[in-house]
């Protein structure tokens with residue numbers, strides 16, 4: 001395919017303005033109204049259109065873009081009615097869609113872009129775009145621009161493509177010029193595209209920079225933040241929510257006999273929807289969920305990637321937990337189709353989530369375009385007090401650095417003398433919740449504990465080779481986000497509270513507060529599980545609290561349900577061997593097989609009414625994610641102690657044997 005140089009509007013195609021006045025949208029969809037930029041002020045346009053509005057979760061159960069496009073904008077609702085009815089965008093002849101500020105905020109789901117593109121949209125116009133949504137548009141070859149460009153197009157001008165891609169890095173300019181990532185890659189293979197290698201001279205590097213520099217296609221070199229590079233990818237994974245699309249795109253773009261570059265280091269997981277069949281709200285989608293599972297099997301058999309499918313009705317575990325135990329090594333560059341892929345940074349890897357298109361491309365090609373991120377470093381000193389955990393550290397970081405956007409799109413680097421006091425499971429929590437900090441990735445320095453933890457879980461692995469791969473920052477590396485000391489001994493038990501959405505304060509992981517500041521909060525549900533809090537050490541923490549309670553003659557408080565869900569079969573086996581499962585049962589907790597479950601609203605432990613209060617060890621408390629109730633995030637120790645107390649309390653050793661505990 002020749003690359004594009006100018007952009008014009010197509011005769012007979014139309015422009016859809018997403019106005020605050022929904023009646024105007026309806027008239028445009030019915031073909032009763034055509035608008036131009038001269039008719040509309042930017043203030044008339046919808047701001048903050050989030051990806052949930054564009055493709056609500058239920059729409060994503062359709063994996064073929066043609067199908068999900070029929071429900072584009074299903075989440076735009078007025079008085080319970082869809083503003084954009086089924087097929088309304090799909091059947092119309094729009095090629096441009098126009099909105100206000102921050103188009104595509106919210107979750108990173110790529111289906112939002114697909115819904116527009118497969119409805120015929122090739123140009124998205126907005127005052128600004130959310131960064132991940134913008135990246136997804138670029139990978140799908142959808143042009144983005146501002147109102148001035150639309151005016152010129154509507155005036156009949158052939159606008160140079162360069163005007164749409166001003167400010168893009170050289171690789172992204174090429175991707176757009178070729179109509180998307182796959183077309184760009186094909187042109188690259190045919191030798192029609194030359195990628196300029198970064199001209200960055202030898203310099204001191206952060207951990208993220210060093211890892212990317214070691215993975216440059218064409219040989220190791222030096223990089224700096226903002227450099228656009230092609231990087232080799234060591235491995236990655238997808239799950240049943242995303243694998244079907246990965247397979248679909250590979251077949252479409254590379255043919256039915258497509259191949260995977262390095263199947264040994266890639267995997268599929270059946271973890272996200274395993275419990276969905278039993279959830280009332282999921283009943284209408286059971287058939288589609290089954291199709292997603294089947295399509296993942298087809299993809300796995302086709303590629304030979306590692307298979308972590310459900311066996312005998314049990315999921316092997318949550319992808320991030322299993323991957324860090326079995327797949328990810330120090331110094332790796334790992335990309336997967338899920339935002340909490342950052343958890344691999346606990347193993348000293350550079351890891352983050354990508355959309356299905358980018359993932360499909362890198363499965364086949366073995367490399368991907370990357371922009372080198374800025375870094376922010378956290379020097380840990382001291383040791384956590386009893387009753388405090390890595391979760392409390394991250395809830396504090398969210399309340400401070402993340403709330404001020406100092407972690408935004410950066411790699412969060414963790415090191416310092418205090419790191420040695422944190423187990424590998426606790427380090428994984430730091431890296432996991434970098435996602436809630438809106439960071440690009442996180443990397444934790446490696447030490448002997450890292451190597452020994454990996455050796456213990458991977459029989460036959462070469463210890464010396466693992467050591468060779470370890471990435472450490474150069475002593476005088478530059479951190480755009482600064483170097484910040486965190487005294488672990490000063491951290492106190494924390495929550496993130498559910499805000500007050502009715503008064504415009506959204507439920508958010510950055511709503512930090514100390515447990516002793518929130519007053520008397522009675523709970524209905526306690527949940528301990530998820531990738532963040534379903535690891536061995538988390539389960540040990542629940543058991544520690546529950547054992548103390550059981551020994552003092554206590555159990556889960558009347559009226560409270562405490563759900564404990566294993567992060568993986570390995571974790572379950574540990575709990576059964578070590579007698580933890582027995583403690584859970586004696587305390588009256590409900591123990592669940594491994595999987596994502598309530599964390600994604602797909603399993604036992606979700607709230608059922610708005611007035612229910614949950615304290616949960618998961619990583620995010622966005623409204624509606626785990627049911628309609630109010631959800632407080634807290635550490636495994638706080639969750640377990642609260643389950644016994646019936647209200648949110650911090651754990652203190654001996655609290656249940658004391659009167660009134």
Ligand code: SF4
Nearest residue numbers: 340530531596599600
């Ligand atoms: S446990 Fe929750 S946050 Fe983790 S991968 Fe599953 S759905 Fe995502």
